[in-house]
Amino acid sequence: MKINELFEDVITEDLRYEFKAILNQENPIKWAKTLVAFANGNGGILFVGVSDNMEAFGLSLSEIDKAKNLVSIINDRHIFPHIKIRYQLRSTDDKAEKFVLAIKVESSQSVVRYREGDFSEIVYVKGDGNTTPATPEEIISLSKRKYGVDDEISEILYEEDNWKGFLNLCKEYRENATAPTLKELQNEEIVSKDGYAKSGFLMFKDDYDGDDSLICCRLWKGLNKAGSVLDSARYKGPLSQVFIYSLRFIERNTRIGWEKTKSGGRREIRSYPIEAIREAIVNAIAHRDYSINGTQIDIDIFDDRIDIVSPGSWLLPKTYEEYPLGSIPSIRRNKIIAACLDIANLMERGGTGFQTMVECYKGCKSEKQPGVLIYPGFLDLRLFDMLYESDLKIELEDLSxxxxxxxxxxxxxxxxxxxxxxxxxxxxxxxxxxxxxxxxxxxxxxxxxxxxxxxxxxxxx
Incomplete structure (x- = not known):
């Protein structure tokens, strides 16, 4: 009897299924690594009593009991954190003397390791029909995916001297111009009760130099990337620093115009309102998917618009167009990074950031309203130049x-x-x-x- 006669969905060994004739008690790593890999992935089923050619010959009830007991021992002694397992039996003969044991492993919310002795721990991941030790890069990516990139307690104690850039950012944007206290950071779960920084908070540390904080800025001549680059910069380091530098890049490439007011005075008009730009950059930093390796936030300034493109899929159930203008619900992909920006008074819990951008463009034509373009794995937040093809006069260019x-x-x-x-x-x-x-x-x-x-x-x- 073939295994697909008992389990119709099973076609071959792949990311979800694997076959074992027996569970070797003398060398448990041979099969236990598969359980670990399933837990580190999306879950899976290890079938016992099945040959490599998919023949379901089955085991006796006493052999099944021994196999289940062995799995329990290995899970308790060698797999950390312990994985969640369910069992299922299917008879392979009319007399119900032989059975296939299906060991169903649930996906774990933590990174699971196989521990051998006091100093050897291995993280396993599932390939298409094989199980291998994870590379350092795969472990980092897996950790970010499991913990949402930023909510793991690190081994780094919080000390104010190591977060000066973040504290200065708070002083600049908080209404009372003060730095947050340790108690405030703990209340927001940015720092643990024992004083250790969460992994997301490490991205604001003064010496942070991870590639995942990279923001690439470019000023283009024309309406698309076919033109030449007039100005460019790459910023990497603490998130508080790349935020400030990116903001300055846009500011130095922002035109200023004027319009007359009813009282006879003049009102300043910028290509891009400061508040809208600030909210757009904060949104990109807070909501990007940091688990996608080799990517960055891209800020491209064209003659008529700015495109701020960040890695990460659209998290909401409806498309952007289905929500009323300025009323997009707030879903936080990165809890701690968002909390850091919130405590610095740069981001609000109510999800009002996009509403702020819309308010900045109040009175503009519908085609110049802020928008979100959704691509597979990326989001493009688009702001239009308020002075492009405008009658507003640029009066500063000829002045000293x-x-x-x-x-x-x-x-x-x-x-x-x-x-x-x-x-x-x-x-x-x-x-x-x-x-x-x-x-x-x-x-x-x-x-x-x-x-x-x-x-x-x-x-x-």
Whole structure:
């Protein structure tokens, strides 16, 4: 009798099924590795009493009992964490004297290892008809898939000196301009009760240098990638750092226009509203799938739009078009990374980030509203240039740098950093020396706050 006469779905050994004539007690790793691999995958069934050519010859009830007892012993002594198993019997003869034992293994929520002695642990994964030890890269990918990339407690104790970049980010964007306390981080489960950082929080650590934090930025000439690249940058490191650098890249490639108000004044119009850009980058960092190796977030600026493309499938049950504009539900792919951005006041639990983007484009034509394009394994968040083919006049281009600063400050106070970004100065010292300090000496502008701080506000006199 063939095995597919007892189990119709079984055609051959593959990712879900494997056959064993018997379970060798003297060398259990020969079959136990299959159980481990099934648990590390999507689950599977090991059939005992079946030959390699799919002949279901079966075992006696006493042999079945011995096999089940052996599986229980090995699971208890050598497989960690223990796997969940169910058994099923099918008779191979009319007299019900012989049976095939089906050992059903459930997919584990943790990475499962086979332990031999005190120092030898091996993670096994299932191939198509074979079981092999996982490579270091496969273990990392498996761990990220099992734990959602970021919710595993690490062996790194949280110390403020090692997260200065993240704490400075919090000070910049939190309403009270303070860094979060250890208690706050623990309440948000970013740090364990014992003071250890979660794996997602490690991606904000000052010395983090993982390839999975990479963001590639490009400014294109034209409406597609057929044109030449006018500006480009690659940012890798702590997530707080790549966020700031990516934001600055877009800012230095953002045009500014003006429109007259009813009162006779002027209102600043940017190609891309600061709030919309910030929300878009935060969304990409928070929701990308970090388990997909060899990928990055891509920020491409074209003449008429920005495309922010991040790895990861669409998680919601409906397509983007089926949700009312600005009311996309919030589903967090990376719990801890999202919590870090939330505690820095960059992301809200209510999923209002996309609503903020929509509000920034209020009054724009429907074809210029923010949108999401869904591709297999990738999401493209698209923001349109509000000044593209617009009647708004770009008035700063023919002015000197000092005149540009004065025009910008007529709209309202701005920080030194913001002015430096708009005027495209790479060196803050040079910007202060040639533009800001001379204007202060002339009495045309004045500074409020710390002289050395880039976030100090500048006002027109």
């Amino acid at each position: 740098d000092k005149e540009k600063v004065l025009e910008l400050l007529k709209i309202g106070a701005k920080s030194v950093k913001e002015l430096q970004t708009i005027l495209k100065y790479k060196n803050r010292g040079e910007f202060l020396k040639t533009v800001i300090n001379p204007l202060i000496k002339e009495g045309k502008i004045y500074r409020k706050g710390n002289v050395k701080s880039p976030t100090t506000l500048i006002y027109i006199s």
